[in-house]
Amino acid sequence: MNRFYSAYLTVALWAVCLLMPSLALAGMGLAEFAERAKTCGVSSDAVAQVQSLVTNDRTTEEQAVSLLVPLLAACVEQLPLESLEDKLAEGVTKQVPSQFIVGALEQRLDGYRFARELLLTTLGVSTPETLAVVGEGVVKDVPKVDFEDYVSTYAHKPAEQFQVGLVMVSLQGQAGFAYDLTKQILAQGYESESLSSGWEYFVRVVLAARKQGIADKTIADAAITVLADDGLVSEVMTELGFTGRDLGGASGAE
Amino acid sequence: MSGKNDARLLDATIKSSLSSMPDETAPEGFSARVMRELQPKKPSVWMRFKLWLFGPQSMTFTPIQVVPVMTCVVALIVLGIVQMKPSAMSEDTVRLSSVRFVLNDMNMNAKTVSVIGSFNSWKAERSVMYYNNDEGTWILEATLPPGDHEYMFLVDGVKLVSDPQASMSRDDGFGNKNSILFVNGGHEQIL
Amino acid sequence: MDETYEAEIIKEVLLGDPQPFEALVREYQGAIYSLMLRNVRDSSMAADLAQESFTRAYARLETFKKGKRFFPWLYSIALNVARDHMRKSGRDFHVFMDNPTDMDRPEDRKNEQEAMENHLDGNVVFEFVQTMAPKYREALILRYKHDFSMQEIANVLDISVSGAKMRISRGLEMLRDQFKEVSNVR
Numbered sequence: 001m002n003r004f005y006s007a008y009l010t011v012a013l014w015a016v017c018l019l020m021p022s023l024a025l026a027g028m029g030l031a032e033f034a035e036r037a038k039t040c041g042v043s044s045d046a047v048a049q050v051q052s053l054v055t056n057d058r059t060t061e062e063q064a065v066s067l068l069v070p071l072l073a074a075c076v077e078q079l080p081l082e083s084l085e086d087k088l089a090e091g092v093t094k095q096v097p098s099q100f101i102v103g104a105l106e107q108r109l110d111g112y113r114f115a116r117e118l119l120l121t122t123l124g125v126s127t128p129e130t131l132a133v134v135g136e137g138v139v140k141d142v143p144k145v146d147f148e149d150y151v152s153t154y155a156h157k158p159a160e161q162f163q164v165g166l167v168m169v170s171l172q173g174q175a176g177f178a179y180d181l182t183k184q185i186l187a188q189g190y191e192s193e194s195l196s197s198g199w200e201y202f203v204r205v206v207l208a209a210r211k212q213g214i215a216d217k218t219i220a221d222a223a224i225t226v227l228a229d230d231g232l233v234s235e236v237m238t239e240l241g242f243t244g245r246d247l248g249g250a251s252g253a254e
Numbered sequence: 255m256s257g258k259n260d261a262r263l264l265d266a267t268i269k270s271s272l273s274s275m276p277d278e279t280a281p282e283g284f285s286a287r288v289m290r291e292l293q294p295k296k297p298s299v300w301m302r303f304k305l306w307l308f309g310p311q312s313m314t315f316t317p318i319q320v321v322p323v324m325t326c327v328v329a330l331i332v333l334g335i336v337q338m339k340p341s342a343m344s345e346d347t348v349r350l351s352s353v354r355f356v357l358n359d360m361n362m363n364a365k366t367v368s369v370i371g372s373f374n375s376w377k378a379e380r381s382v383m384y385y386n387n388d389e390g391t392w393i394l395e396a397t398l399p400p401g402d403h404e405y406m407f408l409v410d411g412v413k414l415v416s417d418p419q420a421s422m423s424r425d426d427g428f429g430n431k432n433s434i435l436f437v438n439g440g441h442e443q444i445l
Numbered sequence: 446m447d448e449t450y451e452a453e454i455i456k457e458v459l460l461g462d463p464q465p466f467e468a469l470v471r472e473y474q475g476a477i478y479s480l481m482l483r484n485v486r487d488s489s490m491a492a493d494l495a496q497e498s499f500t501r502a503y504a505r506l507e508t509f510k511k512g513k514r515f516f517p518w519l520y521s522i523a524l525n526v527a528r529d530h531m532r533k534s535g536r537d538f539h540v541f542m543d544n545p546t547d548m549d550r551p552e553d554r555k556n557e558q559e560a561m562e563n564h565l566d567g568n569v570v571f572e573f574v575q576t577m578a579p580k581y582r583e584a585l586i587l588r589y590k591h592d593f594s595m596q597e598i599a600n601v602l603d604i605s606v607s608g609a610k611m612r613i614s615r616g617l618e619m620l621r622d623q624f625k626e627v628s629n630v631r
Contacts, residue, residue, distance in 0.1 A: 045375075086372050087427075090404075093376040094414060096428040104427045136402075140424060171402060171436065175422055196605075201400070201438035207421035230608050261621075268620050271570035272589035277475035278482050281492050285470040288499045292463045301507065305456050 070105040111139035142173030181220035371405025404432035498523035581616035
């Protein structure tokens with residue numbers, strides 16, 4: 001009996017919790033909500049985009065408000081808005097149904113909340129740069145434990161090198177490069193104090209080398225050899241035997 | 255001992271040979287050729303002042319002259335700060351990299367193609383590609399800041415196409431795959 | 446060239462008279478042209494790139510910091526011109542510059558062979574240096590030919606001071622090895 005009672009109570013509490021915000025929002029029209037969002041600092045472009053969805057009959061007023069909720073939350077919590085506004089714009093251009101956009105926005109909000117909590121509880125400070133790197137990384141599927149491990153291991157390092165390593169964890173994580181390998185590279189970089197800013201985009205070497213069928217482990221070993229020698233990121237390509245043009249100003253497009 | 259001396263002698267030979275290594279002679283008339291390309295500079299008031307201020311000067315002042323002179327100097331410094339701001343900013347601005355987006359379409363089946371992405375707020379009208387008849391490709395050249403950029407091609411205003419040549423792609427959470435472009439800051443230097 | 450004299454020239458140029466700049470061009474044209482020639486191996490292209498280096502330096506003269514030496518500053522600009530050229534011509538500068546085999550043309554190999562057969566004298570160094578990996582070669586040239594300080598080399602090559610020291614000691618080591626090899630052959 002007790003177990004049933006407890007289950008009902010849990011469900012009821014959850015229902016109240018979930019309904020509360022929507023009940024509160026129900027009384028607020030889109031115009032008023034949009035105004036609040038703008039006053040807080042959500043860009044007028046983003047707000048106009050949401051409003052135009054209603055004008056063009058692509059969504060209801062209620063759904064439009066749901067789109068603004070995560071944006072306003074990010075604004076109130078003083079988290080970076082660009083990432084959410086960017087996802088909103090992407091969804092609108094791609095003509096994605098509103099409820100999916102809301103889901104994507106909430107996921108971003110969660111990513112940034114995690115990032116800030118991690119940084120504040122380990123470093124004691126969350127700069128816009130570190131917050132963006134961790135937040136975007138988590139949003140783009142880098143495992144949270146990777147960031148937790150990196151931050152706790154290297155929290156005491158000089159800010160500049162710490163940031164380079166953090167970017168590497170994020171970008172290499174996004175490319176599915178095993179964190180263990182990234183960690184070995186970073187350990188060498190810190191040991192020989194050779195982790196210069198050029199290493200942030202080591203992921204480009206990874207992608208170029210993978211195209212040639214080179215295994216991640218081999219790429220990591222080459223990076224470690226170069227770092228041990230205070231070398232530059234592009235020297236990894238030489239170490240891997242590249243002679244062609246695989247690393248322009250960018251990789252991905254031509 | 256003699257080995258050590260030999261090594262020293264060798265190093266001395268190497269270093270002195272390096273120091274006396276001849277330069278190639280630049281082509282005849284090189285300096286004139288350079289000079290023909292140069293336009294006289296038009297120094298700003300600030301630049302003139304700066305050059306004057308840091309150059310060696312010999313002046314005599316009476317106390318009565320110092321007050322107005324100092325007033326002018328302060329005014330010029332303020333003016334200078336106002337003028338310097340843009341140039342200081344341009345020194346610090348992020349280094350942009352040129353990127354070329356290419357989509358093959360041999361028979362020009364598409365009527366219009368745009369690149370939409372995080373770098374243009376996903377606005378198709380901002381990055382419309384042009385068709386290159388010789389290559390049979392849609393092309394867009396853009397300059398982007400360092401970072402990872404997500405993008406897709408928008409064909410005929412409705413069809414979303416991932417870049418087949420991208421080194422990496424990622425689910426966009428909406429059922430498509432965004433292509434990823436990593437642009438570095440151009441800090442990589444080898445020489 | 447005397448630094449005070451250079452500073453005076455720069456001042457004149459900044460005040461609107463380009464003519465004194467020609468003295469700077471004359472002074473450093475050989476070094477900059479040689480740098481380009483070491484990298485592109487085509488005299489006409491090397492001259493174009495050297496010209497571009499001076500034009501760029503002229504355009505940016507306002508950013509030249511008083512009290513610094515002009516030549517290291519000019520050299521950095523020239524290196525960037527070379528890098529840009531390699532990128533535009535479809536060869537990644539850093540990959541290209543970093544791979545000695547890319548630089549190794551048949552005619553160079555012939556030179557090397559001839560050098561091996563020559564007497565062991567100072568001129569052989571020049572031949573060896575030409576065939577070295579560019580990152581070591583340029584560091585050695587900056588240090589011993591142009592008398593750059595380690596800090597200046599680090600700035601120009603955009604590496605750390607310890608990195609500059611490492612390149613020079615490695616470069617010297619390579620040259621020593623090649624000398625020894627020649628001695629053995631003889």
